[in-house]
Amino acid sequence: NAGVTQTPKFRILKIGQSMTLQCTQDMNHNYMYWYRQDPGMGLKLIYYSVGAGITDKGEVPNGYNVSRSTTEDFPLRLELAAPSQTSVYFCASEGQYNEQFFGPGTRLTVL
Amino acid sequence: AQSVTQPDIHITVSEGASLELRCNYSYGATPYLFWYVQSPGQGLQLLLKYFSGDTLVQGIKGFEAEFKRSQSSFNPRKPSVHWSDAAEYFCAVDAGNKLTFGGGTRVLVKP
Numbered sequence: 001n002a003g004v005t006q007t008p009k010f011r012i013l014k015i016g017q018s019m020t021l022q023c024t025q026d027m028n029h030n031y032m033y034w035y036r037q038d039p040g041m042g043l044k045l046i047y048y049s050v051g052a053g054i055t056d057k058g059e060v061p062n063g064y065n066v067s068r069s070t071t072e073d074f075p076l077r078l079e080l081a082a083p084s085q086t087s088v089y090f091c092a093s094e095g096q097y098n099e100q101f102f103g104p105g106t107r108l109t110v111l
Numbered sequence: 112a113q114s115v116t117q118p119d120i121h122i123t124v125s126e127g128a129s130l131e132l133r134c135n136y137s138y139g140a141t142p143y144l145f146w147y148v149q150s151p152g153q154g155l156q157l158l159l160k161y162f163s164g165d166t167l168v169q170g171i172k173g174f175e176a177e178f179k180r181s182q183s184s185f186n187p188r189k190p191s192v193h194w195s196d197a198a199e200y201f202c203a204v205d206a207g208n209k210l211t212f213g214g215g216t217r218v219l220v221k222p
Contacts (some may be wrong), residue, residue: 042201098162
């Protein structure tokens with residue numbers, strides 16, 4: 001049981017490039033989330049999903065897109081990377097008792 | 112609307128001394144309260160949670176917390192910290208299957 005896995009661990013992008021952050025969970029959880037973590041700011045919700053085929057915006061969705069074609073996978077897409085998207089990105093899934101399980105994170109730098 | 116603030120950005124504590132983490136919550140009628148711990152370079156791990164029932168909650172790493180409705184508090188305490196408790200700690204409130212996080216408290220442990 002691997003829990004929540006994220007790839008890549010680190011990435012450097014140039015301004016305007018695009019990339020997809022991968023997230024997979026093997027706990028059969030319906031709810032999944034993407035957060036970004038900036039120093040001193042806690043975690044901000046980017047997008048979330050309540051099940052396959054259903055996604056919704058969180059607090060800071062601009063510049064990002066998501067899809068949820070399966071229960072297991074919840075990729076986050078950055079289309080035109082900007083320096084403001086330099087951050088650490090965490091994916092999470094929610095278990096039976098509202099507890100969220102987090103992946104190890106992806107550290108993204110946009111130069 | 113739920114709001115969460117952590118008044119202490121940093122806490123420095125000597126090894127073996129006690130530690131209490133603080134969080135100010137504003138929430139609706141049925142609070143789901145969480146504390147997460149993040150070790151350096153890692154994802155977030157659940158430290159404690161309160162839904163209902165027994166107001167004294169035991170968490171991981173030797174932490175416990177008491178939910179006090181009249182004070183809107185759920186502050187984890189540990190009587191004797193270990194060097195491995197050095198980490199960042201986040202409180203969070205569940206707002207309809209979405210967590211609102213505080214800004215975090217970084218705990219430094221002196222030998």
